Amino acid sequence: MREPRLGDDIDDYCVRCKRVMNHAVVSVINGAPAKVRCRTCHSDHDFRHEQAPPPKVDSRKAALFSEVLKKVSPEAGAAEISDADLPDTDTALEPAEADSAPPPPPPPPAPAAAPKAKAKGRSRK
Numbered sequence: 001m002r003e004p005r006l007g008d009d010i011d012d013y014c015v016r017c018k019r020v021m022n023h024a025v026v027s028v029i030n031g032a033p034a035k036v037r038c039r040t041c042h043s044d045h046d047f048r049h050e051q052a053p054p055p056k057v058d059s060r061k062a063a064l065f066s067e068v069l070k071k072v073s074p075e076a077g078a079a080e081i082s083d084a085d086l087p088d089t090d091t092a093l094e095p096a097e098a099d100s101a102p103p104p105p106p107p108p109p110a111p112a113a114a115p116k117a118k119a120k121g122r123s124r125k
Contacts, residue, residue, distance in 0.1 A: 016043040
């Protein structure tokens with residue numbers, strides 16, 4: 001197969017469309033495409049070899065979710081993440097004290113204001 005040249009069609013993952021789309025080669029370095037332009041949304045980006053970026057997963061959120069699964073179904077939660085992977089969240093998940101006072105009731109709503117009367121007079125047009 002020949003080396004890619006400027007303007008050649010190439011498939012790549014588009015960061016804007018979030019799909020593998022048809023692209024045009026914009027720059028070439030050492031015989032490999034360096035930058036490409038999406039033919040659908042016309043955005044320029046680095047050539048990604050049709051690889052999507054890794055997902056952004058919040059590890060703390062995943063750990064807390066796994067801990068909730070352990071409490072509901074111990075065998076399901078243990079299969080997902082081991083105890084070594086979880087952060088120390090024992091203090092954050094303790095129930096509230098039993099002798100704490102209930103929250104105060106919300107304040108009553110403010111009365112609605114009466115609509116203002118229109119001023120009579122000449123208006124500019």
